[in-house]
Amino acid sequence: MLAIHVCCADCMLNALQNLKDNKLVEDGEKIYLIYYNPNIHPRAEYLERLKAIKEVIDGLDYKKDLKLVIPDYKPMDFIKAVTEGRGEDKNKCISCWKLRLMHLFMWAKENKVDRVATTLLTSHYQNADDINDIAASYSKEFSIEFVPINSESNCKHHGFYKQNYCGCCFSLTEKMLSKLKETTD
Numbered sequence: 001m002l003a004i005h006v007c008c009a010d011c012m013l014n015a016l017q018n019l020k021d022n023k024l025v026e027d028g029e030k031i032y033l034i035y036y037n038p039n040i041h042p043r044a045e046y047l048e049r050l051k052a053i054k055e056v057i058d059g060l061d062y063k064k065d066l067k068l069v070i071p072d073y074k075p076m077d078f079i080k081a082v083t084e085g086r087g088e089d090k091n092k093c094i095s096c097w098k099l100r101l102m103h104l105f106m107w108a109k110e111n112k113v114d115r116v117a118t119t120l121l122t123s124h125y126q127n128a129d130d131i132n133d134i135a136a137s138y139s140k141e142f143s144i145e146f147v148p149i150n151s152e153s154n155c156k157h158h159g160f161y162k163q164n165y166c167g168c169c170f171s172l173t174e175k176m177l178s179k180l181k182e183t184t185d
Helices: 009-021 043-058 075-085 089-110 128-142 169-184
Strands: 002-005 031-034 066-069 115-118
Touching: 002 009, 002 089, 009 043, 009 115, 031 089, 043 066, 075 089, 089 115, 089 128, 115 128
Parallel strands: 002 031, 002 115, 031 066
Antiparallel strands: none
16 A cells, blocks of 8 residues: 655646556555645635546546545644744745655554655655655654655646646745746846
8 A cells, every 4th residue: 555645636647657657556556645735825726736636536547546535624734834943945845845744654654554655756846855855754753665756757737727836825925926027027
C-alpha cells in the first residue's frame, strides 16, 4: 500500500505516471490519495482543485486501485504553521511542506500504510531538495518508507482545471502583483 499526498490533478497524474514508469507501484496496488491542503486559498480554489482531482480519477482505467481521502479543510492550521516561524518567504514554504508532510506520515502510521510519496515533487512551484530533506526526516521518525518521485515523467495534461500558483495566499498575492507589474511596464 502507498499513500500519496496530492495537491492538484496535474501533479497527481505526473506523480502516478512517474511511479509507474519507475516501477515503484505494482499493478493492482492500493494507493491512497491524501488531499490535505489547508494552504490552498481561497476556499473556491481548494474546491476547484478537488473537483478536478475527482474528475481525473474517474477517468483513469485503474481507478479501482485509488482511494481519495479528504481530511477537513482547516486553513487556520496553515496560518498557524507559517506564522510561528515568521521568517523569509522560503520559511513559509518550509513550514507549509512540513505541515502537509507531517499529516501524510501521521495518516500513514495510523492506517498502517508503509510507504508514502508526495505530488509536491512534480510541481515546478516547489523546492524538491527541501521537500526531500523534510520527508527523509519524517521517514526516519515514523519508520515509513518515503518513495522518491521527480518531474522526469511530467507532461502537459488537458481537459481539467489547472491553477497558475502554488495555492497559498502569499503565492496568489505574488502572482497578482507580478501580473500588475507586467501591465504597468
